[in-house]
Amino acid sequence: MPSTNYPVTKTVNANASNANRKKFHLSELEKMRKGGFWLRKWRLVDVVNLCWITGIHVLAAFAPFVFDWGAVMVALGLGLFTGVGMSLSYHRLLTHRSFKIAKGLEYFFAYCGVLAGQKDPISWVSTHKSHHKYADTERDPHSPAEGFWFSHLGWFCYNDYIVAKCGEYSNVPELKAQWFYMFLHETYFWHPTALGGLLYFYGGFPYLVWGLGVRATFVCHITFVIRSAGHIWGERPWNTPDTSTNNWWTGTFALGDGWHNNHHAFPNSARHGLEWWQLDLTWELIKLLQLTGLATDVKLPSEAEKRRMVLLGSAQTNKTI
Numbered sequence: 004m005p006s007t008n009y010p011v012t013k014t015v016n017a018n019a020s021n022a023n024r025k026k027f028h029l030s031e032l033e034k035m036r037k038g039g040f041w042l043r044k045w046r047l048v049d050v051v052n053l054c055w056i057t058g059i060h061v062l063a064a065f066a067p068f069v070f071d072w073g074a075v076m077v078a079l080g081l082g083l084f085t086g087v088g089m090s091l092s093y094h095r096l097l098t099h100r101s102f103k104i105a106k107g108l109e110y111f112f113a114y115c116g117v118l119a120g121q122k123d124p125i126s127w128v129s130t131h132k133s134h135h136k137y138a139d140t141e142r143d144p145h146s147p148a149e150g151f152w153f154s155h156l157g158w159f160c161y162n163d164y165i166v167a168k169c170g171e172y173s174n175v176p177e178l179k180a181q182w183f184y185m186f187l188h189e190t191y192f193w194h195p196t197a198l199g200g201l202l203y204f205y206g207g208f209p210y211l212v213w214g215l216g217v218r219a220t221f222v223c224h225i226t227f228v229i230r231s232a233g234h235i236w237g238e239r240p241w242n243t244p245d246t247s248t249n250n251w252w253t254g255t256f257a258l259g260d261g262w263h264n265n266h267h268a269f270p271n272s273a274r275h276g277l278e279w280w281q282l283d284l285t286w287e288l289i290k291l292l293q294l295t296g297l298a299t300d301v302k303l304p305s306e307a308e309k310r311r312m313v314l315l316g317s318a319q320t321n322k323t324i
Contacts, residue, residue, distance in 0.1 A: 062216025
């Protein structure tokens with residue numbers, strides 16, 4: 004597949020004021036919104052992302068016709084590894100620094116995330132940091148205010164729009180300074196493609212369908228739905244300044260990441276399922292790593308932070324009334 008260096012957004016003069024920078028970005032965003040999603044200039048990275056999403060769905064459609072127990076077991080195993088790569092590595096470790104692990108183990112989990120097919124660590128972490136910083140505002144990279152479809156999937160194939168909203172990876176200098184993450188950023192699409200080739204070489208078309216198509220389609224959608232449904236439907240035990248919600252089904256299938264209101268209330272917490280009945284498999288793995296000495300500096304919300312969050316929520320409710 005072709006190299007996909009991400010495009011550099013337009014910049015203003017280095018001596019321009021912050022006001023001019025803000026005005027520039029807002030004007031660019033307005034132009035992009037008026038231009039719509041489909042009738043616009045398509046960058047190579049967006050075309051490849053769209054082809055990837057389309058391709059895994061087409062492969063998944065063949066699943067009933069090439070059922071194979073070996074292929075299903077491979078899909079389940081890869082689904083677990085890549086799901087952990089997204090939840091434990093991309094999300095809780097690289098974005099929120101909820102705990103620390105040795106660099107070699109960090110790189111291993113990050114590579115599992117790469118094989119999920121949801122962009123490289125630099126791109127994903129930068130977008131998610133912006134989501135927390137600008138949640139539910141016009142600069143949120145995948146705000147539900149722009150519609151369910153866009154918050155679920157459209158943003159994934161519109162790199163220029165995300166860059167215009169949030170900047171081009173300026174919020175992840177710690178990742179850009181590491182050769183491993185820069186290597187993944189420059190070569191990202193080759194890795195899930197190579198995995199597809201290995202699956203086909205090992206087990207033929209059924210293994211490609213189940214190990215790549217079905218597995219990647221499920222992992223992508225269960226992650227994407229947190230961005231869309233996770234800001235529309237569900238419970239809000241914490242009165243956060245955004246629309247994040249808890250959903251038991253995304254909490255279960257997204258390995259704990261679906262307890263999204265909990266997460267927005269305490270973004271640096273390594274544990275998202277804060278109640279005993281809120282299943283959080285990623286947290287169970289982090290606990291295991293902690294017990295074996297492989298994970299340190301594990302962050303959890305204190306009782307004082309929980310009380311403060313409740314008090315802030317009560318103050319916001321009273322103010323609204």
